[in-house]
Amino acid sequence: MEHVKKYVEEHKDRFLEELFELIRIPSISSESEHKDDMLKTAEKWKEFILAAGADKAEVMPTEGNPVVYGEKIIDPKLPTVIVYGHYDVMPVDPIDLWKSKPFEPEVRDGHIWARGADDDKGQAFMHAKAFELMVKTNTLPCNVKFMIEGEEEIGSPSLGKFCEENKELLKGDIILVSDTGMIAKDIPSITTGLRGLAYMEVEVTGPNHDLHSGLFGGAVANPINILTKMIASLQDENNHITIPGFYDDVLVVSDEERAEMGKAPFDVEEYKKAVDVAELLGEKGYSTMERTGIRPALDVNGIWGGYTGEGAKTVIPSKAYAKISMRLVPDQDHKKIAELFQKHFENIAPGCVKVKVQDLHGGYAYVSPTDMIAYKAADKAYTATFNKKPVPVRSGGSIPIISTFEKILGTKSILMGFGLESDAIHSPNENYPLFNFYKGIETIPYFYKYYVEMMAG
Amino acid sequence: MEHVKKYVEEHKDRFLEELFELIRIPSISSESEHKDDMLKTAEKWKEFILAAGADKAEVMPTEGNPVVYGEKIIDPKLPTVIVYGHYDVMPVDPIDLWKSKPFEPEVRDGHIWARGADDDKGQAFMHAKAFELMVKTNTLPCNVKFMIEGEEEIGSPSLGKFCEENKELLKGDIILVSDTGMIAKDIPSITTGLRGLAYMEVEVTGPNHDLHSGLFGGAVANPINILTKMIASLQDENNHITIPGFYDDVLVVSDEERAEMGKAPFDVEEYKKAVDVAELLGEKGYSTMERTGIRPALDVNGIWGGYTGEGAKTVIPSKAYAKISMRLVPDQDHKKIAELFQKHFENIAPGCVKVKVQDLHGGYAYVSPTDMIAYKAADKAYTATFNKKPVPVRSGGSIPIISTFEKILGTKSILMGFGLESDAIHSPNENYPLFNFYKGIETIPYFYKYYVEMMAG
Numbered sequence: 001m002e003h004v005k006k007y008v009e010e011h012k013d014r015f016l017e018e019l020f021e022l023i024r025i026p027s028i029s030s031e032s033e034h035k036d037d038m039l040k041t042a043e044k045w046k047e048f049i050l051a052a053g054a055d056k057a058e059v060m061p062t063e064g065n066p067v068v069y070g071e072k073i074i075d076p077k078l079p080t081v082i083v084y085g086h087y088d089v090m091p092v093d094p095i096d097l098w099k100s101k102p103f104e105p106e107v108r109d110g111h112i113w114a115r116g117a118d119d120d121k122g123q124a125f126m127h128a129k130a131f132e133l134m135v136k137t138n139t140l141p142c143n144v145k146f147m148i149e150g151e152e153e154i155g156s157p158s159l160g161k162f163c164e165e166n167k168e169l170l171k172g173d174i175i176l177v178s179d180t181g182m183i184a185k186d187i188p189s190i191t192t193g194l195r196g197l198a199y200m201e202v203e204v205t206g207p208n209h210d211l212h213s214g215l216f217g218g219a220v221a222n223p224i225n226i227l228t229k230m231i232a233s234l235q236d237e238n239n240h241i242t243i244p245g246f247y248d249d250v251l252v253v254s255d256e257e258r259a260e261m262g263k264a265p266f267d268v269e270e271y272k273k274a275v276d277v278a279e280l281l282g283e284k285g286y287s288t289m290e291r292t293g294i295r296p297a298l299d300v301n302g303i304w305g306g307y308t309g310e311g312a313k314t315v316i317p318s319k320a321y322a323k324i325s326m327r328l329v330p331d332q333d334h335k336k337i338a339e340l341f342q343k344h345f346e347n348i349a350p351g352c353v354k355v356k357v358q359d360l361h362g363g364y365a366y367v368s369p370t371d372m373i374a375y376k377a378a379d380k381a382y383t384a385t386f387n388k389k390p391v392p393v394r395s396g397g398s399i400p401i402i403s404t405f406e407k408i409l410g411t412k413s414i415l416m417g418f419g420l421e422s423d424a425i426h427s428p429n430e431n432y433p434l435f436n437f438y439k440g441i442e443t444i445p446y447f448y449k450y451y452v453e454m455m456a457g
Numbered sequence: 458m459e460h461v462k463k464y465v466e467e468h469k470d471r472f473l474e475e476l477f478e479l480i481r482i483p484s485i486s487s488e489s490e491h492k493d494d495m496l497k498t499a500e501k502w503k504e505f506i507l508a509a510g511a512d513k514a515e516v517m518p519t520e521g522n523p524v525v526y527g528e529k530i531i532d533p534k535l536p537t538v539i540v541y542g543h544y545d546v547m548p549v550d551p552i553d554l555w556k557s558k559p560f561e562p563e564v565r566d567g568h569i570w571a572r573g574a575d576d577d578k579g580q581a582f583m584h585a586k587a588f589e590l591m592v593k594t595n596t597l598p599c600n601v602k603f604m605i606e607g608e609e610e611i612g613s614p615s616l617g618k619f620c621e622e623n624k625e626l627l628k629g630d631i632i633l634v635s636d637t638g639m640i641a642k643d644i645p646s647i648t649t650g651l652r653g654l655a656y657m658e659v660e661v662t663g664p665n666h667d668l669h670s671g672l673f674g675g676a677v678a679n680p681i682n683i684l685t686k687m688i689a690s691l692q693d694e695n696n697h698i699t700i701p702g703f704y705d706d707v708l709v710v711s712d713e714e715r716a717e718m719g720k721a722p723f724d725v726e727e728y729k730k731a732v733d734v735a736e737l738l739g740e741k742g743y744s745t746m747e748r749t750g751i752r753p754a755l756d757v758n759g760i761w762g763g764y765t766g767e768g769a770k771t772v773i774p775s776k777a778y779a780k781i782s783m784r785l786v787p788d789q790d791h792k793k794i795a796e797l798f799q800k801h802f803e804n805i806a807p808g809c810v811k812v813k814v815q816d817l818h819g820g821y822a823y824v825s826p827t828d829m830i831a832y833k834a835a836d837k838a839y840t841a842t843f844n845k846k847p848v849p850v851r852s853g854g855s856i857p858i859i860s861t862f863e864k865i866l867g868t869k870s871i872l873m874g875f876g877l878e879s880d881a882i883h884s885p886n887e888n889y890p891l892f893n894f895y896k897g898i899e900t901i902p903y904f905y906k907y908y909v910e911m912m913a914g
Contacts, residue, residue: 214854218754297675
């Protein structure tokens with residue numbers, strides 16, 4: 001496998017330049033003003049897949065942003081790897097906290113700094129380049145299909161239907177995804193679990209117009225005060241979520257498995273230092289890794305209402321809003337959870353306000369078995385390039401579409417993520433170490449090799 | 458007094474045109490970009506006072522926005538009425554709820570629609586015109602001094618010092634103010650009480666940067682979740698404020714006085730209808746009028762944090778903020794309350810966050826005795842023009858500077874407000890009925906007449 005390191009070394013500058021071309025298009029899927037950018041990014045991906053050696057590639061329409069599909073079929077009898085990734089990115093606010101412009105990528109201190117540097121342009125692009133490497137060096141051992149979507153950051157609302165309609169086209173043996181992280185720079189890991197998600201928006205209406213808080217304060221319910229009470233009541237003093245029925249379908253993880261999980265390297269002091277907090281906070285009775293790995297959570301992702309400008313304005317606003325999301329674990333059903341949330345939120349609303357609850361999006365949790373061939377192949381690949389056996393980890397994040405793939409296509413996914421916690425994905429100053437970018441391109445061909453060998457028996 | 462109605466009738470169109478000139482300058486004191494507009498508005502006021510017949514008028518600098526001072530001394534032995542008002546206005550957001558532009562005044566359905574139409578450009582300008590009326594018809598019975606400030610909506614931070622430094626200049630017998638309301642269009646009222654105010658801003662910091670709510674949700678404290686818990690805990694299930702010591706200095710109003718207050722005309726169903734709420738909410742054990750008149754209140758005037766744009770962003774923000782104000786009653790000291798709030802807010806903050814508390818501004822409550830001459834004169838004046846005896850009311854609002862006047866200048870104020878609840882002051886679509894505007898100009902000369910007669914014995 002000498003050719004791998006050599007090819008990466010010879011083409012590393014071009015790889016970076018090409019990635020920058022992708023990053024420069026501000027493909028923020030949650031903001032409708034970027035609709036054109038989504039198309040541009042998809043077209044760019046198509047070009048890169050074709051240039052890398054695909055037999056064909058096309059930008060396929062969906063009800064939302066298009067999916068980039070590409071393939072190289074070398075022998076129908078050989079296994080088929082489906083590479084899944086996404087070309088859309090998160091919004092960039094608060095923009096003033098960025099040290100360099102989010103869509104003008106630059107390299108500083110050995111890191112790529114830009115929105116999408118890691119999530120998921122940087123990580124997905126490693127697969128385009130690893131594929132190119134295998135094609136150009138005549139070492140591609142199986143068929144490859146690319147499925148790069150543009151709506152992952154808004155919950156992949158169109159991809160389920162796209163899969164339903166293209167089952168034949170998307171037939172394959174394993175879905176290979178790099179959209180997760182590793183424990184640390186020198187500790188490779190394979191994500192064996194993902195949490196599900198139910199993302200809600202709530203609106204609380206008090207009076208029908210903004211009121212003077214002097215004249216009405218104390219007599220008319222203030223929708224912000226009410227909203228804070230309602231949100232506060234969603235978790236009890238043990239940080240247990242109080243929505244009736246919320247935990248009904250939570251799969252209890254055995255003490256044995258929890259003990260096994262507890263062996264993963266984790267330094268709580270380092271963790272606290274990384275986010276600069278004096279104390280952690282989470283559900284009573286569970287460790288930090290368990291709180292994100294095997295337990296659900298409820299977070300207010302945004303809240304707004306009333307006067308938020310400079311100085312003081314004495315107002316009782318008519319409305320207050322919050323975006324509230326819940327991370328789910330097997331076997332919680334995000335649709336059922338969204339309904340339970342809505343019913344509960346309406347139930348606890350006092351008669352002095354009106355509430356509206358909207359289900360913004362959701363997805364199922366996913367568990368990847370460590371005894372499947374793809375897991376074993378990934379394990380061997382990391383071991384080959386990092387000289388270290390990777391650690392199986394349950395991540396707190398969600399890639400809702402992963403469980404949808406299994407439901408619709410019947411295909412399992414293997415999550416080979418190369419990101420780091422310090423990559424600040426979804427935050428200002430997102431970055432991706434060059435080391436991880438190149439190491440990823442290097443590790444992927446090993447996965448193909450071992451996977452095809454093991455599949456052949 | 459036939460000349461009064463006649464003069465108003467003859468000049469009513471010009472009065473309105475002149476008021477519109479004032480309104481068109483967007484003198485929002487809380488937004489620093491309007492600094493120049495403050496000066497322009499002050500200069501405009503100076504012109505109007507001079508044109509109305511003052512001996513002199515000037516724009517006097519303060520540490521903040523200037524004060525417009527003007528006077529007409531007809532005889533030092535006669536009483537002196539000090540007219541207080543303010544030329545600054547509230548911000549206009551949410552701007553999209555306005556039916557016409559806030560600084561382009563227009564008359565629709567017999568109302569003036571604009572920011573400041575009532576509060577306080579419309580109401581203060583009535584005094585300039587009533588003064589003009591008395592001067593031009595040779596009926597001014599005493600000396601008049603105008604003191605029109607530009608910082609009332611941000612708590613009059615410079616006016617206390619201005620009064621200290623100009624005690625001699627501001628000597629007078631009564632301060633006459635129109636910056637409050639009447640019970641209804643056909644029920645004139647005199648405001649005999651104003652609440653004090655302590656206005657705070659709080660900042661809650663969790664992690665040092667925004668985090669991905671999937672990866673960290675459930676393990677790292679979310680500052681919005683924490684802020685909602687902290688705010689929710691500030692009031693108990695009876696809407697009693699829980700800050701230790703908060704009620705220590707609240708003057709208990711006797712059952713007798715409460716019974717007297719209870720006689721004021723008030724229709725709870727009309728009140729609910731006006732703001733379109735199914736139920737009211739306030740401190741247990743008190744009526745609606747008592748809740749705003751004699752009891753303190755706590756309102757969140759603004760809250761913000763995290764992602765508030767379109768769609769979904771799965772973020773745990775680094776910071777969350779709120780503007781929280783407390784309306785105070787005699788004898789609560791706003792400085793002491795601000796300290797109690799700060800100490801309590803810091804005390805209840807869990808170890809997983811850092812909090813910052815800022816005292817934005819404050820003021821004392823004020824009570825105006827109904828047995829003073831000015832009250833009796835106002836009572837007679839309203840009776841003359843409305844054919845109805847005015848009702849004494851304790852308002853929930855605050856004009857912090859009123860109690861400062863008494864402390865520094867030793868002068869009481871009489872609050873002859875002509876606004877209506879439906880004027881939507883501080884809100885979108887602020888308006889002021891032409892009826893009230895002209896009726897105010899008509900009533901004020903009666904006050905001067907009766908006040909000077911009664912002062913003479």
